[in-house]
Amino acid sequence: MVTDDEAMRRAVGLAARGLGTxxxxxxxxxxxxxxxxxxxxxxxxAFAGGPHAEVGAxxxxxxxxxxxxxxxxxxxxxxxxxxxxxxxxxxxxxxRRVVIAVxxxxxxxxxxxxxxxxxxxxxxxxxxxxxxxxxxxxWLTAVRRGRPFVxxxxxxxxxxxxxxxxxxxxxxxxxxxxxxVHRLRSxxxxxxxxxxxxxxxxxxxxxxxxxxxxxxxxxxxxxPRPDDGNRPARQPLRVVVDSRGRTPENARVRDAAAETLxxxxxxxxxxxxxxxxxxxxxxxxxxxLEGGPTLAGAFLAAGLVDRVVGYVAPKLLGAGxxxxxxxxxxxxxxxxxxxFLDITQIGPDxxxxxxxxxxxx
Numbered sequence: 001m002v003t004d005d006e007a008m009r010r011a012v013g014l015a016a017r018g019l020g021t022x023x024x025x026x027x028x029x030x031x032x033x034x035x036x037x038x039x040x041x042x043x044x045x046a047f048a049g050g051p052h053a054e055v056g057a058x059x060x061x062x063x064x065x066x067x068x069x070x071x072x073x074x075x076x077x078x079x080x081x082x083x084x085x086x087x088x089x090x091x092x093x094x095x096r097r098v099v100i101a102v103x104x105x106x107x108x109x110x111x112x113x114x115x116x117x118x119x120x121x122x123x124x125x126x127x128x129x130x131x132x133x134x135x136x137x138x139w140l141t142a143v144r145r146g147r148p149f150v151x152x153x154x155x156x157x158x159x160x161x162x163x164x165x166x167x168x169x170x171x172x173x174x175x176x177x178x179x180x181v182h183r184l185r186s187x188x189x190x191x192x193x194x195x196x197x198x199x200x201x202x203x204x205x206x207x208x209x210x211x212x213x214x215x216x217x218x219x220x221x222x223x224p225r226p227d228d229g230n231r232p233a234r235q236p237l238r239v240v241v242d243s244r245g246r247t248p249e250n251a252r253v254r255d256a257a258a259e260t261l262x263x264x265x266x267x268x269x270x271x272x273x274x275x276x277x278x279x280x281x282x283x284x285x286x287x288x289l290e291g292g293p294t295l296a297g298a299f300l301a302a303g304l305v306d307r308v309v310g311y312v313a314p315k316l317l318g319a320g321x322x323x324x325x326x327x328x329x330x331x332x333x334x335x336x337x338x339x340f341l342d343i344t345q346i347g348p349d350x351x352x353x354x355x356x357x358x359x360x361x
Contacts, residue, residue: 001037004099007071008128012101012135014044014053015073020187021047021234024283026139028053030072032061032095040064052077054086058093066094073132075104075125076112087112090121097122101132106143138188138286141306147276148287150192150304152296153184155311156323162293163321169201173311176347182209184309188236189284193253194295195242204252205238205290237261237284241270241295272302293325300336301328305356308338312350 014029030053032041043056076086104110113123138149155173156162163169191205235258243265299305329335338354
């Protein structure tokens with residue numbers, strides 16, 4: 001017999017398989033247990049417009065769902081969008097119990113738990129909430145704030161340099177670390193860079209993963225897997241913050257590999273908060289900031305960075321461009337405090353993932 005906690009952990013793992021392809025929808029996983037408490041069906045939301053996790057799990061379970069339990073990472077939706085309401089699908093399937101990790105914070109989709117209870121279905125909420133929130137943190141943060149969840153990614157030497165004194169920066173980190181960055185890009189909806197990075201490095205800012213690359217090593221920032229026919233090929237939107245419109249016509253970010261947005265500002269400075277709100281309106285729920293030190297500093301100073309992913313190479317330069325420029329911290333007391341979530345060795349390099357600690361007032 002599978003417990004609710006065990007089934008929820010499985011559902012959270014299933015949900016992660018939709019990272020990078022479900023926006024503007026959340027990642028959701030569902031496990032259906034039969035009346036005897038054994039797994040009868042599993043599902044996850046693979047892409048926007050496709051079947052929701054509950055529908056996939058119910059299809060797999062068939063008649064075994066009747067009298068059973070549905071364990072789902074997010075409150076089943078209660079509205080008809082591109083697909084029908086999952087709350088009604090669960091009722092029609094005859095499930096006896098529904099176990100939910102996180103309540104849906106959106107006005108459009110919330111209310112599924114109440115609908116289920118009104119139909120006589122037993123509903124238990126909050127099971128595995130912390131783990132499910134962590135797995136869906138980008139979408140939850142975005143819909144609660146009305147802007148994308150922003151991850152700042154940088155690569156630097158051990159002494160914090162992102163380029164040598166002569167301006168060279170390719171390659172500070174190893175090939176395994178660079179492949180890992182592509183996996184990270186595959187989990188977001190947009191990649192943001194500044195004009196300085198575009199002029200200095202001419203990056204393409206696309207996801208380039210071989211089939212072998214998709215078999216990620218333990219601790220990878222995503223849960224990539226070989227394509228199974230449910231996950232459409234997708235490139236994140238490329239966003240260049242270029243206040244004066246200096247992006248060259250032959251820049252690689254202008255090629256046909258992905259859609260590109262060049263953001264300019266007649267007043268000479270791009271309003272980053274307004275930019276993020278516009279990206280949210282376009283369906284962007286998670287964005288990867290790969291701009292240079294100046295843009296990173298501006299995002300930090302504006303309070304617009306939610307997570308930091310740093311790739312640190314075992315090299316020392318002693319001179320050259322720092323990974324971060326002025327971010328508004330003039331004293332040690334004003335420094336940005338980070339809390340490590342993960343530290344993993346990628347080839348010879350270290351990758352750390354951290355969140356910013358809130359300042360005590």
